[in-house]
Amino acid sequence: MIPSRQIVLEAGDRVAPFVHRTPVLTSRLLNELSGAEVFFKCENLQKMGAFKMRGAINAVQQLSETQKKAGVVTHSSGNFGQALALAAKKLGVKAYIVMPSSAPAVKTMAVKAYGGLVTISEPTLEAREKSAAAIVEEEGAVFLHPSNDLNVIVGQGTAALELLQDHPDLEFIMTPVGGGGLIAGTALAAHYLGTNCVVVGAEPREVDDAYRALKSGEIEYNITTDTVADGLKTNLGDINFPIIKELVSDIIRVEEDGIVAAMKLIWERMKLVIEPSSAVPFAGLLKEREKYRNKKIGIILSGGNVELSNLPF
Structure with missing residues:
Protein backbone atom coordinates (compact mmCIF):
# COMPACT_ATOMS: atom_id res chain seq x y z
CA MET A 1 0.00 0.00 0.00
CA ILE A 2 1.35 3.42 -1.00
CA PRO A 3 1.47 5.99 1.85
CA SER A 4 -0.88 8.94 1.49
CA ARG A 5 -0.12 12.42 0.19
CA GLN A 6 -0.81 13.76 3.69
CA ILE A 7 1.94 11.61 5.21
CA VAL A 8 4.42 12.93 2.64
CA LEU A 9 3.48 16.58 3.26
CA GLU A 10 3.50 16.15 7.05
CA ALA A 11 7.03 14.79 6.86
CA GLY A 12 8.10 17.95 5.04
CA ASP A 13 6.67 20.12 7.80
CA ARG A 14 8.14 17.89 10.51
CA VAL A 15 11.74 17.88 9.28
CA ALA A 16 11.93 21.52 8.11
CA PRO A 17 12.98 23.04 11.47
CA PHE A 18 15.81 20.51 11.86
CA VAL A 19 17.43 20.32 8.41
CA HIS A 20 18.99 22.65 5.88
CA ARG A 21 16.91 23.48 2.84
CA THR A 22 19.81 22.57 0.62
CA PRO A 23 20.55 24.54 -2.56
CA VAL A 24 19.79 23.38 -6.09
CA LEU A 25 22.74 24.08 -8.38
CA THR A 26 23.31 23.86 -12.11
CA SER A 27 26.34 23.68 -14.38
CA ARG A 28 26.39 24.79 -18.00
CA LEU A 29 29.29 22.44 -18.78
CA LEU A 30 27.61 19.40 -17.20
CA ASN A 31 24.43 20.24 -19.10
CA GLU A 32 26.45 20.22 -22.32
CA LEU A 33 28.15 16.93 -21.45
CA SER A 34 24.88 15.22 -20.58
CA GLY A 35 22.72 16.83 -23.24
CA ALA A 36 20.08 17.59 -20.59
CA GLU A 37 19.14 20.43 -18.26
CA VAL A 38 20.25 19.13 -14.88
CA PHE A 39 19.33 20.44 -11.42
CA PHE A 40 21.50 19.08 -8.63
CA LYS A 41 19.87 18.93 -5.16
CA CYS A 42 22.90 19.31 -2.90
CA GLU A 43 22.27 16.99 0.03
CA ASN A 44 26.04 16.75 0.39
CA LEU A 45 25.58 20.15 2.09
CA GLN A 46 22.96 18.78 4.48
CA LYS A 47 23.58 18.61 8.24
CA MET A 48 25.95 15.67 8.90
CA GLY A 49 26.68 15.70 5.18
CA ALA A 50 23.90 13.54 3.74
CA PHE A 51 20.17 13.28 3.02
CA LYS A 52 19.81 10.69 5.78
CA LEU A 144 15.34 2.11 13.33
CA HIS A 145 16.32 0.61 10.00
CA PRO A 146 18.43 2.88 7.77
CA SER A 147 16.19 2.42 4.74
CA ASN A 148 13.34 -0.03 5.42
CA ASP A 149 11.25 1.97 7.89
CA LEU A 150 8.27 3.97 6.60
CA ASN A 151 8.97 7.06 8.73
CA VAL A 152 12.59 7.02 7.52
CA ILE A 153 11.54 6.54 3.89
CA VAL A 154 9.05 9.41 3.92
CA GLY A 155 11.59 11.62 5.66
CA GLN A 156 14.19 10.90 2.98
CA GLY A 157 11.64 11.91 0.37
CA THR A 158 11.56 15.47 1.66
CA ALA A 159 14.69 16.24 -0.39
CA ALA A 160 12.71 15.57 -3.57
CA LEU A 161 9.71 17.41 -2.10
CA GLU A 162 11.85 20.55 -1.78
CA LEU A 163 13.36 20.02 -5.23
CA LEU A 164 9.90 19.85 -6.80
CA GLN A 165 8.74 22.92 -4.88
CA ASP A 166 11.68 24.81 -6.40
CA HIS A 167 11.37 23.22 -9.89
CA PRO A 168 7.85 21.84 -10.36
CA ASP A 169 8.36 21.20 -14.09
CA LEU A 170 11.04 18.50 -13.73
CA GLU A 171 10.47 15.58 -16.09
CA PHE A 172 12.75 13.14 -14.26
CA ILE A 173 14.42 12.78 -10.86
CA MET A 174 17.41 10.46 -10.53
CA THR A 175 18.79 9.05 -7.29
CA PRO A 176 21.35 6.45 -6.28
CA VAL A 177 19.96 3.13 -5.05
CA GLY A 178 21.39 1.24 -2.07
CA GLY A 179 18.97 0.15 0.63
CA GLY A 180 16.09 1.79 -1.24
CA GLY A 181 14.98 4.42 1.26
CA LEU A 182 15.95 7.46 -0.80
CA ILE A 183 14.49 6.28 -4.10
CA ALA A 184 11.26 5.09 -2.43
CA GLY A 185 10.81 8.42 -0.64
CA THR A 186 11.67 10.32 -3.83
CA ALA A 187 9.12 8.28 -5.78
CA LEU A 188 6.42 9.18 -3.25
CA ALA A 189 7.26 12.88 -3.48
CA ALA A 190 7.23 12.79 -7.28
CA HIS A 191 3.97 10.81 -7.32
CA TYR A 192 2.13 13.39 -5.24
CA LEU A 193 3.91 16.64 -6.10
CA GLY A 194 5.34 16.20 -9.59
CA THR A 195 3.61 16.70 -12.92
CA ASN A 196 4.26 13.45 -14.79
CA CYS A 197 7.67 13.39 -13.11
CA VAL A 198 9.38 10.02 -13.60
CA VAL A 199 11.78 8.63 -10.98
CA VAL A 200 14.83 6.69 -12.18
CA GLY A 201 17.44 4.99 -10.02
CA ALA A 202 21.09 4.26 -10.68
CA GLU A 203 23.32 1.69 -9.05
CA PRO A 204 26.74 0.11 -9.57
CA ARG A 205 26.70 -2.91 -11.86
CA GLU A 206 28.62 -4.79 -9.14
CA VAL A 207 25.65 -4.42 -6.75
CA ASP A 208 22.69 -4.46 -9.12
CA ASP A 209 20.09 -6.11 -6.87
CA ALA A 210 17.56 -3.29 -7.39
CA TYR A 211 17.85 -3.52 -11.19
CA ARG A 212 17.23 -7.26 -11.02
CA ALA A 213 14.42 -6.84 -8.46
CA LEU A 214 12.57 -4.40 -10.71
CA LYS A 215 12.81 -6.96 -13.51
CA SER A 216 11.80 -10.02 -11.45
CA GLY A 217 9.25 -8.36 -9.18
CA GLU A 218 10.94 -9.85 -6.11
CA ILE A 219 13.67 -8.67 -3.74
CA GLU A 220 17.05 -9.82 -5.05
CA TYR A 221 20.42 -10.09 -3.31
CA ASN A 222 24.03 -9.43 -4.26
CA ILE A 223 26.77 -12.02 -4.50
CA THR A 224 29.52 -9.38 -4.37
CA THR A 225 29.72 -5.81 -3.08
CA ASP A 226 32.88 -4.80 -4.93
CA THR A 227 32.17 -1.12 -5.61
CA VAL A 228 33.73 2.23 -4.84
CA ALA A 229 30.23 3.45 -3.87
CA ASP A 230 30.41 2.21 -0.28
CA GLY A 231 27.00 3.61 0.64
CA LEU A 232 25.20 1.42 -1.92
CA LYS A 233 26.19 -2.07 -0.77
CA THR A 234 22.90 -2.88 0.98
CA ASN A 235 19.72 -4.57 -0.27
CA LEU A 236 16.15 -3.40 -0.75
CA GLY A 237 13.62 -4.15 2.00
CA ASP A 238 10.05 -5.39 2.22
CA ILE A 239 8.70 -1.91 3.08
CA ASN A 240 10.47 0.15 0.42
CA PHE A 241 10.40 -2.39 -2.41
CA PRO A 242 6.60 -2.33 -2.97
CA ILE A 243 6.85 1.48 -3.35
CA ILE A 244 9.78 1.14 -5.76
CA LYS A 245 8.03 -1.58 -7.77
CA GLU A 246 4.92 0.56 -8.23
CA LEU A 247 6.40 4.04 -8.68
CA VAL A 248 9.97 3.74 -10.09
CA SER A 249 10.31 3.64 -13.86
CA ASP A 250 13.81 2.28 -14.41
CA ILE A 251 17.18 1.61 -12.81
CA ILE A 252 20.41 2.24 -14.71
CA ARG A 253 23.48 0.12 -14.00
CA VAL A 254 26.84 1.89 -14.20
CA GLU A 255 30.42 0.71 -14.26
CA GLU A 256 33.04 1.64 -11.70
CA ASP A 257 35.06 3.84 -14.05
CA GLY A 258 31.87 5.74 -14.90
CA ILE A 259 31.20 6.42 -11.23
CA VAL A 260 34.71 7.73 -10.65
CA ALA A 261 34.61 9.90 -13.80
CA ALA A 262 31.24 11.42 -12.80
CA MET A 263 32.48 12.08 -9.27
CA LYS A 264 35.60 13.79 -10.60
CA LEU A 265 33.55 15.98 -12.96
CA ILE A 266 31.33 17.23 -10.13
CA TRP A 267 34.34 17.92 -7.89
CA GLU A 268 36.23 19.76 -10.62
CA ARG A 269 33.45 21.60 -12.40
CA MET A 270 30.98 22.35 -9.60
CA LYS A 271 33.50 22.56 -6.74
CA LEU A 272 31.30 20.21 -4.71
CA VAL A 273 32.66 17.56 -2.37
CA ILE A 274 30.55 14.46 -2.98
CA GLU A 275 31.11 10.82 -2.07
CA PRO A 276 31.17 8.12 -4.76
CA SER A 277 27.57 7.03 -4.12
CA SER A 278 26.39 10.56 -4.96
CA ALA A 279 28.00 10.40 -8.39
CA VAL A 280 26.15 7.25 -9.48
CA PRO A 281 22.98 8.90 -10.89
CA PHE A 282 24.99 11.45 -12.90
CA ALA A 283 27.10 8.55 -14.19
CA GLY A 284 23.83 6.89 -15.21
CA LEU A 285 22.68 10.01 -17.04
CA LEU A 286 25.97 10.26 -18.93
CA LYS A 287 25.71 6.59 -19.89
CA GLU A 288 22.12 6.98 -21.15
CA ARG A 289 22.46 10.56 -22.47
CA GLU A 290 20.62 9.89 -25.74
CA LYS A 291 17.55 8.64 -23.89
CA TYR A 292 17.37 11.81 -21.75
CA ARG A 293 18.49 14.41 -24.29
CA ASN A 294 16.90 17.85 -23.77
CA LYS A 295 14.98 16.70 -20.69
CA LYS A 296 14.74 18.60 -17.39
CA ILE A 297 16.27 16.32 -14.79
CA GLY A 298 16.73 16.61 -11.04
CA ILE A 299 19.60 14.66 -9.49
CA ILE A 300 19.89 14.19 -5.74
CA LEU A 301 23.52 14.42 -4.65
CA SER A 302 23.03 12.14 -1.68
CA GLY A 303 26.07 12.90 0.47
CA GLY A 304 29.56 14.30 0.85
CA ASN A 305 31.12 12.20 3.60
CA VAL A 306 34.20 11.12 1.73
CA GLU A 307 37.55 10.07 3.19
CA LEU A 308 39.96 12.58 1.65
CA SER A 309 42.94 10.28 2.13
CA ASN A 310 41.21 7.59 0.03
CA LEU A 311 39.87 9.35 -3.06
CA PRO A 312 39.31 7.14 -6.13
CA PHE A 313 40.94 9.68 -8.46
Missing part, protein backbone atom coordinates in the same frame (compact mmCIF):
# COMPACT_ATOMS: atom_id res chain seq x y z
CA MET A 53 19.40 13.41 8.39
CA ARG A 54 15.89 13.85 7.00
CA GLY A 55 14.72 10.30 7.61
CA ALA A 56 16.37 10.07 11.02
CA ILE A 57 14.81 13.26 12.39
CA ASN A 58 11.39 12.34 10.98
CA ALA A 59 11.49 8.90 12.60
CA VAL A 60 12.83 9.92 16.02
CA GLN A 61 10.22 12.68 16.40
CA GLN A 62 7.43 10.14 16.07
CA LEU A 63 8.57 7.90 18.94
CA SER A 64 6.62 7.92 22.19
CA GLU A 65 8.17 9.53 25.27
CA THR A 66 8.79 6.05 26.73
CA GLN A 67 10.59 4.99 23.57
CA LYS A 68 12.67 8.16 23.53
CA LYS A 69 13.82 7.49 27.09
CA ALA A 70 14.99 4.01 26.10
CA GLY A 71 16.98 5.32 23.14
CA VAL A 72 17.36 4.26 19.51
CA VAL A 73 19.67 1.82 17.76
CA THR A 74 20.63 1.19 14.14
CA HIS A 75 23.33 -0.48 12.09
CA SER A 76 25.05 1.62 9.47
CA SER A 77 28.24 1.89 7.42
CA GLY A 78 28.25 5.55 8.30
CA ASN A 79 25.76 8.04 6.94
CA PHE A 80 22.59 6.85 8.68
CA GLY A 81 24.62 6.26 11.83
CA GLN A 82 25.73 9.88 11.75
CA ALA A 83 22.21 11.05 10.96
CA LEU A 84 20.60 9.11 13.80
CA ALA A 85 23.28 10.18 16.27
CA LEU A 86 22.75 13.85 15.39
CA ALA A 87 18.95 13.63 15.24
CA ALA A 88 18.85 11.86 18.60
CA LYS A 89 21.20 14.43 20.12
CA LYS A 90 18.96 17.29 18.99
CA LEU A 91 15.96 15.62 20.64
CA GLY A 92 17.74 14.49 23.82
CA VAL A 93 17.65 10.79 22.96
CA LYS A 94 20.45 8.23 23.42
CA ALA A 95 21.65 6.64 20.14
CA TYR A 96 23.43 3.30 19.81
CA ILE A 97 25.14 2.85 16.43
CA VAL A 98 26.46 -0.52 15.21
CA MET A 99 29.13 0.02 12.54
CA PRO A 100 31.08 -2.53 10.50
CA SER A 101 34.84 -2.64 10.94
CA SER A 102 35.12 -1.73 7.24
CA ALA A 103 33.36 1.64 7.65
CA PRO A 104 35.48 4.67 6.65
CA ALA A 105 37.26 6.10 9.69
CA VAL A 106 35.88 9.58 8.95
CA LYS A 107 32.33 8.25 9.36
CA THR A 108 33.07 6.39 12.60
CA MET A 109 34.67 9.49 14.10
CA ALA A 110 31.73 11.63 13.01
CA VAL A 111 29.19 9.31 14.70
CA LYS A 112 31.14 9.59 17.95
CA ALA A 113 31.42 13.37 17.58
CA TYR A 114 27.61 13.57 17.34
CA GLY A 115 27.29 11.66 20.61
CA GLY A 116 26.52 8.23 19.16
CA LEU A 117 27.53 5.19 21.20
CA VAL A 118 29.45 3.07 18.68
CA THR A 119 29.67 -0.73 18.63
CA ILE A 120 32.02 -2.19 16.00
CA SER A 121 30.90 -5.44 14.34
CA GLU A 122 32.23 -7.75 11.67
CA PRO A 123 31.51 -6.33 8.18
CA THR A 124 28.57 -8.61 7.35
CA LEU A 125 24.87 -7.81 7.48
CA GLU A 126 24.29 -10.80 9.75
CA ALA A 127 26.86 -9.56 12.28
CA ARG A 128 25.47 -6.02 12.21
CA GLU A 129 21.91 -7.22 12.76
CA LYS A 130 22.99 -9.53 15.59
CA SER A 131 24.80 -6.70 17.41
CA ALA A 132 21.84 -4.35 17.01
CA ALA A 133 19.42 -7.02 18.28
CA ALA A 134 21.59 -7.52 21.37
CA ILE A 135 21.38 -3.80 22.17
CA VAL A 136 17.61 -3.85 21.72
CA GLU A 137 17.46 -6.77 24.15
CA GLU A 138 19.83 -5.32 26.73
CA GLU A 139 18.90 -1.62 26.63
CA GLY A 140 15.29 -1.68 25.43
CA ALA A 141 16.26 0.71 22.62
CA VAL A 142 14.03 1.09 19.56
CA PHE A 143 15.53 -0.24 16.34
Whole structure:
Protein backbone atom coordinates (compact mmCIF):
# COMPACT_ATOMS: atom_id res chain seq x y z
CA MET A 1 0.00 0.00 0.00
CA ILE A 2 1.35 3.42 -1.00
CA PRO A 3 1.47 5.99 1.85
CA SER A 4 -0.88 8.94 1.49
CA ARG A 5 -0.12 12.42 0.19
CA GLN A 6 -0.81 13.76 3.69
CA ILE A 7 1.94 11.61 5.21
CA VAL A 8 4.42 12.93 2.64
CA LEU A 9 3.48 16.58 3.26
CA GLU A 10 3.50 16.15 7.05
CA ALA A 11 7.03 14.79 6.86
CA GLY A 12 8.10 17.95 5.04
CA ASP A 13 6.67 20.12 7.80
CA ARG A 14 8.14 17.89 10.51
CA VAL A 15 11.74 17.88 9.28
CA ALA A 16 11.93 21.52 8.11
CA PRO A 17 12.98 23.04 11.47
CA PHE A 18 15.81 20.51 11.86
CA VAL A 19 17.43 20.32 8.41
CA HIS A 20 18.99 22.65 5.88
CA ARG A 21 16.91 23.48 2.84
CA THR A 22 19.81 22.57 0.62
CA PRO A 23 20.55 24.54 -2.56
CA VAL A 24 19.79 23.38 -6.09
CA LEU A 25 22.74 24.08 -8.38
CA THR A 26 23.31 23.86 -12.11
CA SER A 27 26.34 23.68 -14.38
CA ARG A 28 26.39 24.79 -18.00
CA LEU A 29 29.29 22.44 -18.78
CA LEU A 30 27.61 19.40 -17.20
CA ASN A 31 24.43 20.24 -19.10
CA GLU A 32 26.45 20.22 -22.32
CA LEU A 33 28.15 16.93 -21.45
CA SER A 34 24.88 15.22 -20.58
CA GLY A 35 22.72 16.83 -23.24
CA ALA A 36 20.08 17.59 -20.59
CA GLU A 37 19.14 20.43 -18.26
CA VAL A 38 20.25 19.13 -14.88
CA PHE A 39 19.33 20.44 -11.42
CA PHE A 40 21.50 19.08 -8.63
CA LYS A 41 19.87 18.93 -5.16
CA CYS A 42 22.90 19.31 -2.90
CA GLU A 43 22.27 16.99 0.03
CA ASN A 44 26.04 16.75 0.39
CA LEU A 45 25.58 20.15 2.09
CA GLN A 46 22.96 18.78 4.48
CA LYS A 47 23.58 18.61 8.24
CA MET A 48 25.95 15.67 8.90
CA GLY A 49 26.68 15.70 5.18
CA ALA A 50 23.90 13.54 3.74
CA PHE A 51 20.17 13.28 3.02
CA LYS A 52 19.81 10.69 5.78
CA MET A 53 19.40 13.41 8.39
CA ARG A 54 15.89 13.85 7.00
CA GLY A 55 14.72 10.30 7.61
CA ALA A 56 16.37 10.07 11.02
CA ILE A 57 14.81 13.26 12.39
CA ASN A 58 11.39 12.34 10.98
CA ALA A 59 11.49 8.90 12.60
CA VAL A 60 12.83 9.92 16.02
CA GLN A 61 10.22 12.68 16.40
CA GLN A 62 7.43 10.14 16.07
CA LEU A 63 8.57 7.90 18.94
CA SER A 64 6.62 7.92 22.19
CA GLU A 65 8.17 9.53 25.27
CA THR A 66 8.79 6.05 26.73
CA GLN A 67 10.59 4.99 23.57
CA LYS A 68 12.67 8.16 23.53
CA LYS A 69 13.82 7.49 27.09
CA ALA A 70 14.99 4.01 26.10
CA GLY A 71 16.98 5.32 23.14
CA VAL A 72 17.36 4.26 19.51
CA VAL A 73 19.67 1.82 17.76
CA THR A 74 20.63 1.19 14.14
CA HIS A 75 23.33 -0.48 12.09
CA SER A 76 25.05 1.62 9.47
CA SER A 77 28.24 1.89 7.42
CA GLY A 78 28.25 5.55 8.30
CA ASN A 79 25.76 8.04 6.94
CA PHE A 80 22.59 6.85 8.68
CA GLY A 81 24.62 6.26 11.83
CA GLN A 82 25.73 9.88 11.75
CA ALA A 83 22.21 11.05 10.96
CA LEU A 84 20.60 9.11 13.80
CA ALA A 85 23.28 10.18 16.27
CA LEU A 86 22.75 13.85 15.39
CA ALA A 87 18.95 13.63 15.24
CA ALA A 88 18.85 11.86 18.60
CA LYS A 89 21.20 14.43 20.12
CA LYS A 90 18.96 17.29 18.99
CA LEU A 91 15.96 15.62 20.64
CA GLY A 92 17.74 14.49 23.82
CA VAL A 93 17.65 10.79 22.96
CA LYS A 94 20.45 8.23 23.42
CA ALA A 95 21.65 6.64 20.14
CA TYR A 96 23.43 3.30 19.81
CA ILE A 97 25.14 2.85 16.43
CA VAL A 98 26.46 -0.52 15.21
CA MET A 99 29.13 0.02 12.54
CA PRO A 100 31.08 -2.53 10.50
CA SER A 101 34.84 -2.64 10.94
CA SER A 102 35.12 -1.73 7.24
CA ALA A 103 33.36 1.64 7.65
CA PRO A 104 35.48 4.67 6.65
CA ALA A 105 37.26 6.10 9.69
CA VAL A 106 35.88 9.58 8.95
CA LYS A 107 32.33 8.25 9.36
CA THR A 108 33.07 6.39 12.60
CA MET A 109 34.67 9.49 14.10
CA ALA A 110 31.73 11.63 13.01
CA VAL A 111 29.19 9.31 14.70
CA LYS A 112 31.14 9.59 17.95
CA ALA A 113 31.42 13.37 17.58
CA TYR A 114 27.61 13.57 17.34
CA GLY A 115 27.29 11.66 20.61
CA GLY A 116 26.52 8.23 19.16
CA LEU A 117 27.53 5.19 21.20
CA VAL A 118 29.45 3.07 18.68
CA THR A 119 29.67 -0.73 18.63
CA ILE A 120 32.02 -2.19 16.00
CA SER A 121 30.90 -5.44 14.34
CA GLU A 122 32.23 -7.75 11.67
CA PRO A 123 31.51 -6.33 8.18
CA THR A 124 28.57 -8.61 7.35
CA LEU A 125 24.87 -7.81 7.48
CA GLU A 126 24.29 -10.80 9.75
CA ALA A 127 26.86 -9.56 12.28
CA ARG A 128 25.47 -6.02 12.21
CA GLU A 129 21.91 -7.22 12.76
CA LYS A 130 22.99 -9.53 15.59
CA SER A 131 24.80 -6.70 17.41
CA ALA A 132 21.84 -4.35 17.01
CA ALA A 133 19.42 -7.02 18.28
CA ALA A 134 21.59 -7.52 21.37
CA ILE A 135 21.38 -3.80 22.17
CA VAL A 136 17.61 -3.85 21.72
CA GLU A 137 17.46 -6.77 24.15
CA GLU A 138 19.83 -5.32 26.73
CA GLU A 139 18.90 -1.62 26.63
CA GLY A 140 15.29 -1.68 25.43
CA ALA A 141 16.26 0.71 22.62
CA VAL A 142 14.03 1.09 19.56
CA PHE A 143 15.53 -0.24 16.34
CA LEU A 144 15.34 2.11 13.33
CA HIS A 145 16.32 0.61 10.00
CA PRO A 146 18.43 2.88 7.77
CA SER A 147 16.19 2.42 4.74
CA ASN A 148 13.34 -0.03 5.42
CA ASP A 149 11.25 1.97 7.89
CA LEU A 150 8.27 3.97 6.60
CA ASN A 151 8.97 7.06 8.73
CA VAL A 152 12.59 7.02 7.52
CA ILE A 153 11.54 6.54 3.89
CA VAL A 154 9.05 9.41 3.92
CA GLY A 155 11.59 11.62 5.66
CA GLN A 156 14.19 10.90 2.98
CA GLY A 157 11.64 11.91 0.37
CA THR A 158 11.56 15.47 1.66
CA ALA A 159 14.69 16.24 -0.39
CA ALA A 160 12.71 15.57 -3.57
CA LEU A 161 9.71 17.41 -2.10
CA GLU A 162 11.85 20.55 -1.78
CA LEU A 163 13.36 20.02 -5.23
CA LEU A 164 9.90 19.85 -6.80
CA GLN A 165 8.74 22.92 -4.88
CA ASP A 166 11.68 24.81 -6.40
CA HIS A 167 11.37 23.22 -9.89
CA PRO A 168 7.85 21.84 -10.36
CA ASP A 169 8.36 21.20 -14.09
CA LEU A 170 11.04 18.50 -13.73
CA GLU A 171 10.47 15.58 -16.09
CA PHE A 172 12.75 13.14 -14.26
CA ILE A 173 14.42 12.78 -10.86
CA MET A 174 17.41 10.46 -10.53
CA THR A 175 18.79 9.05 -7.29
CA PRO A 176 21.35 6.45 -6.28
CA VAL A 177 19.96 3.13 -5.05
CA GLY A 178 21.39 1.24 -2.07
CA GLY A 179 18.97 0.15 0.63
CA GLY A 180 16.09 1.79 -1.24
CA GLY A 181 14.98 4.42 1.26
CA LEU A 182 15.95 7.46 -0.80
CA ILE A 183 14.49 6.28 -4.10
CA ALA A 184 11.26 5.09 -2.43
CA GLY A 185 10.81 8.42 -0.64
CA THR A 186 11.67 10.32 -3.83
CA ALA A 187 9.12 8.28 -5.78
CA LEU A 188 6.42 9.18 -3.25
CA ALA A 189 7.26 12.88 -3.48
CA ALA A 190 7.23 12.79 -7.28
CA HIS A 191 3.97 10.81 -7.32
CA TYR A 192 2.13 13.39 -5.24
CA LEU A 193 3.91 16.64 -6.10
CA GLY A 194 5.34 16.20 -9.59
CA THR A 195 3.61 16.70 -12.92
CA ASN A 196 4.26 13.45 -14.79
CA CYS A 197 7.67 13.39 -13.11
CA VAL A 198 9.38 10.02 -13.60
CA VAL A 199 11.78 8.63 -10.98
CA VAL A 200 14.83 6.69 -12.18
CA GLY A 201 17.44 4.99 -10.02
CA ALA A 202 21.09 4.26 -10.68
CA GLU A 203 23.32 1.69 -9.05
CA PRO A 204 26.74 0.11 -9.57
CA ARG A 205 26.70 -2.91 -11.86
CA GLU A 206 28.62 -4.79 -9.14
CA VAL A 207 25.65 -4.42 -6.75
CA ASP A 208 22.69 -4.46 -9.12
CA ASP A 209 20.09 -6.11 -6.87
CA ALA A 210 17.56 -3.29 -7.39
CA TYR A 211 17.85 -3.52 -11.19
CA ARG A 212 17.23 -7.26 -11.02
CA ALA A 213 14.42 -6.84 -8.46
CA LEU A 214 12.57 -4.40 -10.71
CA LYS A 215 12.81 -6.96 -13.51
CA SER A 216 11.80 -10.02 -11.45
CA GLY A 217 9.25 -8.36 -9.18
CA GLU A 218 10.94 -9.85 -6.11
CA ILE A 219 13.67 -8.67 -3.74
CA GLU A 220 17.05 -9.82 -5.05
CA TYR A 221 20.42 -10.09 -3.31
CA ASN A 222 24.03 -9.43 -4.26
CA ILE A 223 26.77 -12.02 -4.50
CA THR A 224 29.52 -9.38 -4.37
CA THR A 225 29.72 -5.81 -3.08
CA ASP A 226 32.88 -4.80 -4.93
CA THR A 227 32.17 -1.12 -5.61
CA VAL A 228 33.73 2.23 -4.84
CA ALA A 229 30.23 3.45 -3.87
CA ASP A 230 30.41 2.21 -0.28
CA GLY A 231 27.00 3.61 0.64
CA LEU A 232 25.20 1.42 -1.92
CA LYS A 233 26.19 -2.07 -0.77
CA THR A 234 22.90 -2.88 0.98
CA ASN A 235 19.72 -4.57 -0.27
CA LEU A 236 16.15 -3.40 -0.75
CA GLY A 237 13.62 -4.15 2.00
CA ASP A 238 10.05 -5.39 2.22
CA ILE A 239 8.70 -1.91 3.08
CA ASN A 240 10.47 0.15 0.42
CA PHE A 241 10.40 -2.39 -2.41
CA PRO A 242 6.60 -2.33 -2.97
CA ILE A 243 6.85 1.48 -3.35
CA ILE A 244 9.78 1.14 -5.76
CA LYS A 245 8.03 -1.58 -7.77
CA GLU A 246 4.92 0.56 -8.23
CA LEU A 247 6.40 4.04 -8.68
CA VAL A 248 9.97 3.74 -10.09
CA SER A 249 10.31 3.64 -13.86
CA ASP A 250 13.81 2.28 -14.41
CA ILE A 251 17.18 1.61 -12.81
CA ILE A 252 20.41 2.24 -14.71
CA ARG A 253 23.48 0.12 -14.00
CA VAL A 254 26.84 1.89 -14.20
CA GLU A 255 30.42 0.71 -14.26
CA GLU A 256 33.04 1.64 -11.70
CA ASP A 257 35.06 3.84 -14.05
CA GLY A 258 31.87 5.74 -14.90
CA ILE A 259 31.20 6.42 -11.23
CA VAL A 260 34.71 7.73 -10.65
CA ALA A 261 34.61 9.90 -13.80
CA ALA A 262 31.24 11.42 -12.80
CA MET A 263 32.48 12.08 -9.27
CA LYS A 264 35.60 13.79 -10.60
CA LEU A 265 33.55 15.98 -12.96
CA ILE A 266 31.33 17.23 -10.13
CA TRP A 267 34.34 17.92 -7.89
CA GLU A 268 36.23 19.76 -10.62
CA ARG A 269 33.45 21.60 -12.40
CA MET A 270 30.98 22.35 -9.60
CA LYS A 271 33.50 22.56 -6.74
CA LEU A 272 31.30 20.21 -4.71
CA VAL A 273 32.66 17.56 -2.37
CA ILE A 274 30.55 14.46 -2.98
CA GLU A 275 31.11 10.82 -2.07
CA PRO A 276 31.17 8.12 -4.76
CA SER A 277 27.57 7.03 -4.12
CA SER A 278 26.39 10.56 -4.96
CA ALA A 279 28.00 10.40 -8.39
CA VAL A 280 26.15 7.25 -9.48
CA PRO A 281 22.98 8.90 -10.89
CA PHE A 282 24.99 11.45 -12.90
CA ALA A 283 27.10 8.55 -14.19
CA GLY A 284 23.83 6.89 -15.21
CA LEU A 285 22.68 10.01 -17.04
CA LEU A 286 25.97 10.26 -18.93
CA LYS A 287 25.71 6.59 -19.89
CA GLU A 288 22.12 6.98 -21.15
CA ARG A 289 22.46 10.56 -22.47
CA GLU A 290 20.62 9.89 -25.74
CA LYS A 291 17.55 8.64 -23.89
CA TYR A 292 17.37 11.81 -21.75
CA ARG A 293 18.49 14.41 -24.29
CA ASN A 294 16.90 17.85 -23.77
CA LYS A 295 14.98 16.70 -20.69
CA LYS A 296 14.74 18.60 -17.39
CA ILE A 297 16.27 16.32 -14.79
CA GLY A 298 16.73 16.61 -11.04
CA ILE A 299 19.60 14.66 -9.49
CA ILE A 300 19.89 14.19 -5.74
CA LEU A 301 23.52 14.42 -4.65
CA SER A 302 23.03 12.14 -1.68
CA GLY A 303 26.07 12.90 0.47
CA GLY A 304 29.56 14.30 0.85
CA ASN A 305 31.12 12.20 3.60
CA VAL A 306 34.20 11.12 1.73
CA GLU A 307 37.55 10.07 3.19
CA LEU A 308 39.96 12.58 1.65
CA SER A 309 42.94 10.28 2.13
CA ASN A 310 41.21 7.59 0.03
CA LEU A 311 39.87 9.35 -3.06
CA PRO A 312 39.31 7.14 -6.13
CA PHE A 313 40.94 9.68 -8.46
